[in-house]
Amino acid sequence: MRKGYIIHNQQAIYYMTFTVVGWIDVFSRLSYRDIFIESLKYCQQHKGLRLHAYVIMTNHVHVIVSVNEGCSISAFVRDCKKFTATQILKEIEENGTESRREWMLHQFKYYASRHSRNERYQLWEHDNHYIELTSPDFMQQKIDYIHQNPVKAGWVYRPEDYVYSSAANYAGIDQIIDVDCIY
Template sequence: MSDQYQARDPYGIYFLTFTIVDWVDIFTRLSYKEIIISSLKYCQEKKGLTLYAYCLMTNHIHLIASASGSIKLFEIVRDFKKFTNRAIIEEIYSGNESRKKWLLNKFEFAGRYLTRIEHYKVWQDGYHAVELVSPEFTYQKLNYIHQNPVRAGIVSEAEHYTYSSASNYCDLNGPIDVELLDFD
């Protein structure tokens, strides 16, 4: 994996993207979205993840995040992806999934030739970390994240998308509490 997009400053603020292998639209079902939401909350409460923004799309997630405490950001990301990989596969097996065989075949094939993968690979390698070094660049990435569901035609206003922090920035309650970035 290229080190071009790795978090070099373990406590810096980063724009992160995690993508499902082959861009499979897995987050079209509520149960998979809830796995991600509860896992992010767990990382906030137990691992020191500071979440400034997020947007969960059908096949990827964007975050603006940093780490506080003794656990570094790359360790939080590693643990998050490992846990959610396992939880998504368990949900495919146990849930009411009409695409069960197809999804399991996709995820099994993605991990087949990787010795570090036991059975299934849900996430692409890496997490495309881009350090946010200026207020202008940070605002650009925040806007990019929140406009994702608008550009995709899912909602007409960013704050109406449930699985995004755009509502938090409009003084509405979202499913996850975030630390609001201040641009004043």
């Protein structure tokens, strides 16, 4: 039986969380966060992605997304997770300065061994649950939650000061990726 959540309405706005297996702190490194941003930018340009909010934490990513008509949220999720997993794992394997390399690869290999659809390593959890955002209040609640993550983690005092979040987009200041602000 297949686990996970099936996206029935491909044209809706969804809140999603992508979690690294074992809650491994992959995104504590700048280069891995940049790979995720690169993937989002590519999906915006080539997959019809409309990114409404995001935050990259050390071991998970929250996004609020929709897609242009004729495009698929399921395709975005599949392609984004596949690309980022491939690129991040390649970077871990090839980066001679990654102090956690052996441990991380061992962990990713262990998680891969637990699922038949993995070949060598598993970076992302397979099971996903996506929440369709159906009201303005619910959207605002999720945007606020996303933007407060780095504040609650004690990394910044103000959400807009965290570089890897759309809070700066909503505040109208410098940002690293374009965001289709909902409000």
